[in-house]
Amino acid sequence: MSDPLTLDSLTPFTHAYDGERLAGVHGGGPGRAAVVLLHGAGAGSEERSRPLLAEFVGRGCRGLAFDFSGHGNSTGSLRDLSLRRRFEQAVAVIDARVPAAEPLVLVGFSMSGQTVADLVRHYRDRVVALGLCAPAVYAPEAWDVPFGEGDGRFSGIIRTPDGWRRSPALAAFGAYAGRAVLAVPGRDAVIPPEVTEAVQESLAAHAQYTRFELPDAEHQLGLWFRDHADSRRDFADALLAGLGDGGPTVVSGVGEDGLHGHTDCGWRSG
Template sequence: MIDKGALAVSQEVISYLDAAPEQAAAREEHVVILPGSGCTKSMNQAFAKDFADLGHRALCLDFSGHGESSGDFADLTLARRRDQAAALIEARVPAQRPVILVGFSMSGQTAADLIEILGERVTGIALGAPAIYPGALREVPFGDPSFLQLLSDPQTWTDSPALAALSAFRGKALLLIPEHDEQVPASMTELIEQSMRANPRFTMQVLPGADHGLDEWFGRHPTVRRTLITTLTASP
């Protein structure tokens, strides 16, 4: 069963979907799917349903300025994305329940930010075509010209707090790389991979034929999607 809801976060109304397992004995872990920049929860609805079919309650949101949420994309920041996702988890996931994070594109950074907040509650992550951002950009609105100006300098990427969070993470960790990524530079992906390889439970998979838009790509490839879910949620 998939329901839609709305959550007030600061001055925004954040739209989300909640996919609940039909069976009574649901798995303990809750899954939170974090869309990429410009993407919406509807693109990940099939993903959420598949998680629910395997016994996991799954949540997915529209960040402000996206989909059915309020707000303007130009006013959104990395910090607000983090806070909106954290607020959804606080509101919809019972306290102390473990969480699995699935983050695409810009939400690679958001997932890493949530690891810093949730700590050991995060038992697994899957990052698809992830991007990371220097700490200096955390509070800069996306519509500010300085956002892209600073991000365009590769020397700033090593200042991303995501690298330390991913390096320290010891839950199950999957890095999903599209065969053709026209947005995330290969050198940024290499930085992310190097950090995640510190984790003995790390796995990387290249997705043949895929491009950067993995939110939509997984929606068109149910077999690959379900295999990923099985891999991510399998017991150690």
């Protein structure tokens, strides 16, 4: 479990946007890269990501995580949320909390794989590293559709066989040339393996890419990182180390202390 003294480095905040109050936590100081953690759908929230966020803050990074509307401590209704609104809320919080000249490290869980791709297209070269944790990607027509109650248009779109293959996220990942780490659980009952392989193929095109394997984990990697300190450390090492090395690597994320060496946020984008 997490060290409560480390979690004390995180401070709550709220941000008003589009009639709603978005709640989150942040830590760290200026002059380093900013790591932004984005939770998944359903019961996802920033709270389960706090130990991972504290890991990055402890390495000198600015750290930021928040609840999308309808989640956690934020206001709003989950049924009214959409992929577009997730993107817009993330931009609003990042622009309010992170200085414009500061490099970004984006980490997205599950549904936020799509949100990370949207942010990569928006912030372009400012994104120096991205971490995708059991990511999902979606057909373009799903982007602006409210999630609803699970039986509406959004659900119909995402259940269309192979609709995800047309996702603009795959093109965004294929064009991305920074550091990229794909965290893959050994047992994922949510994301089909062909989606994971398509994301991997896109990242491997130009990114400095690492596949980070967690053989004993299931889909909810936020919970896994919350409960496994070794995996948190190794994931942070993989994401922050090796910038500029190039070439894909495969990393086992179970108890591999020192695999990359302890890395921090002292680097700058080139």
